Amino acid sequence: MEYGKILIGSISYAIKAKRLLAREGITANVVKETDKTEGCSNGLSFSERDAYRVTAILSQAGIGFKMREADR
Amino acid sequence: MIYLDNAATTFPKPAEVKRAVADCIEKIGGNPGRGAHALSLVAAETVYDARCEIADFLGVPDPSSIVFTPNATYALNLALYTRVERGDHILISDQEHNAVLRPVARLQKDGIADYSVFSGQGDVLANLKKGETKETAILICNPISNVTGDRLPVREIAAYSKARGFYLIIDGSQWIGHGTPDRTVTHLADAIAVPGHKALYGIQGSGFLYLKNATNCNPFICGGSGSESANPEMPPYLPDRYEAGTLSTPAIASLAAGIRFLRARDPDLIAERERLLVRYAREKLSDIPGIILYGNENAASSVLSFRESLRSPEETARRLDKIGIAVRAGLHCAPLIHRRLGTFPEGTVRISFGAFNTANDVDKLVSSLREMKQY
Structure with a gap:
C-alpha cells in the first residue's frame, strides 16, 4: 500500500489535523519525520488514495503543511 | 484539619484529579511531542485534550492558543515579557499580586518600561484614566483580589482597554474557576494567566496562559520544542513558540480533570x-x-x-x-x-x-x- 505523508511541524497541529480528518472519515497517524531544512517535524501518514482530500481539508481548515513523497 | 486556604491552593483535590495523575504516571509515561512511539503519542494526545478542554471552558476558539506553564506567575511574566517594548507605560491595579508588581517594577528598574498603579476603590475607570499616559501600552488587571475578594469592574475595564488599544493581560488566579468564565472578558483579553492548582483543582505545577494572538512576539524562554529542531530559533507558531522544554503531562492531565470536575458539578x-x-x-x-x-x-x-x-x-x-x-x-x-x-x-x-x-x-x-x- 502506498502511504502519503505531510509535515505539519507542531504536534498540536498534527493531532488537530488527525482529528479533523477522522471526522471526515480519513484515517491518519501522527508520525515524526525529518524535514530537510527544519529538522524534526511532526506530521501525518495516510493512504495515498486520500492525499487529495487530505490536502483539501487541511488547506480549508487553515492548517499549514508540506508534502512528502509517497512511501511504499 | 479544616482547610480554609483555598486561595493559596485548593485542598483536597477531587478523586478524579488524583486518578488522572496516577493514570498518567502509571500508563502515559512518554514525553509528549518528542517521539513517535505509542507512549509519546498518548502523552501528546493527553496534552492536546487538555488544551481543548481549557479552550472550551474559556470560550475561545483555538486550543493552540493555550500555552502551558508551571503556574500563573510564569504565565504573567510570559505575557508581559513577550509583549513589552522599550518606552512602554504599564497600568496595574492596586489589587495586583507580586506576580505582576515585581516584573513591572523590574522593568522600571531596568529602564525598559515604567508603570502606574490605579486604585480599585471607588470609580475604578476614572482612577484608571487618571493613570493613563500617551505611552500606555499594557494594562494588567486582577478581577478578584486575593486579599479581600473585592471585584474590579473587569468588563468595563476590558471594553475600555479595547477601545484604547491597550494590550490587556488578566491575572485569572482568583477568577478563573470561580463560576463560568465571563465570555465578554475572555474574548476581549489579549492574555489570561491562570494557575491550575487553585479553583481549577489541578495539582501544583500546572497552569496556562491564553494568548489570543502572539506569534510574532519574542519567546520568553528558548529550548527544545519537539519541532523544527534544525532551527536555532523557537518555532513561529503557537503554542510551541512559548513552550520550551518538557511539559508536565501529569500536571496538565490534572488540570483537565479538574475542569471536568467543575463542569460536572x-x-x-x-x-x-x-x-x-x-x-x-x-x-x-x-x-x-x-x-x-x-x-x-x-x-x-x-x-x-x-x-x-x-x-x-x-x-x-x-x-x-x-x-x-x-x-x-x-x-x-x-x-x-x-x-x-x-x-x-x-x-x-x-x-x-x-x-x-x-x-x-x-x-x-x-x-x-x-x-x-x-x-
Whole structure:
C-alpha cells in the first residue's frame, strides 16, 4: 500500500489535523519525520488514495503543511 | 484539619484529579511531542485534550492558543515579557499580586518600561484614566483580589482597554474557576494567566496562559520544542513558540480533570456556595468583639480577610493551626492593597473557601476564635 505523508511541524497541529480528518472519515497517524531544512517535524501518514482530500481539508481548515513523497 | 486556604491552593483535590495523575504516571509515561512511539503519542494526545478542554471552558476558539506553564506567575511574566517594548507605560491595579508588581517594577528598574498603579476603590475607570499616559501600552488587571475578594469592574475595564488599544493581560488566579468564565472578558483579553492548582483543582505545577494572538512576539524562554529542531530559533507558531522544554503531562492531565470536575458539578453552583460561606462567615465573625473585617461586604467571591484587634495576624494563624484550622496570614504577596486598607505591613488573616468546605467549617472557626479571646 502506498502511504502519503505531510509535515505539519507542531504536534498540536498534527493531532488537530488527525482529528479533523477522522471526522471526515480519513484515517491518519501522527508520525515524526525529518524535514530537510527544519529538522524534526511532526506530521501525518495516510493512504495515498486520500492525499487529495487530505490536502483539501487541511488547506480549508487553515492548517499549514508540506508534502512528502509517497512511501511504499 | 479544616482547610480554609483555598486561595493559596485548593485542598483536597477531587478523586478524579488524583486518578488522572496516577493514570498518567502509571500508563502515559512518554514525553509528549518528542517521539513517535505509542507512549509519546498518548502523552501528546493527553496534552492536546487538555488544551481543548481549557479552550472550551474559556470560550475561545483555538486550543493552540493555550500555552502551558508551571503556574500563573510564569504565565504573567510570559505575557508581559513577550509583549513589552522599550518606552512602554504599564497600568496595574492596586489589587495586583507580586506576580505582576515585581516584573513591572523590574522593568522600571531596568529602564525598559515604567508603570502606574490605579486604585480599585471607588470609580475604578476614572482612577484608571487618571493613570493613563500617551505611552500606555499594557494594562494588567486582577478581577478578584486575593486579599479581600473585592471585584474590579473587569468588563468595563476590558471594553475600555479595547477601545484604547491597550494590550490587556488578566491575572485569572482568583477568577478563573470561580463560576463560568465571563465570555465578554475572555474574548476581549489579549492574555489570561491562570494557575491550575487553585479553583481549577489541578495539582501544583500546572497552569496556562491564553494568548489570543502572539506569534510574532519574542519567546520568553528558548529550548527544545519537539519541532523544527534544525532551527536555532523557537518555532513561529503557537503554542510551541512559548513552550520550551518538557511539559508536565501529569500536571496538565490534572488540570483537565479538574475542569471536568467543575463542569460536572456546575461551576456557578460551586461559586455560589462559596459566596454564601463568605457571607455566613462575615456575619458570624462580625459578632465577635475585637474582630475587624476587610473588603466590600457585598463582594461576591470566596475570600474574606480579618484581624483580631489585639493580636498580630501571624499569631492568630499560628493559634488556629494548633487546633487544626488552616488559614493564611500576612500580606498574601499583595502589598499594594494592604497599603490601601491600612493593614501594611502586618497584613490580615485570610480565609478562603473551596468546593469541599461547609458551614460547619465556619462554625468551628468562629467558636475557636471566641475561645482564643479568653487567652
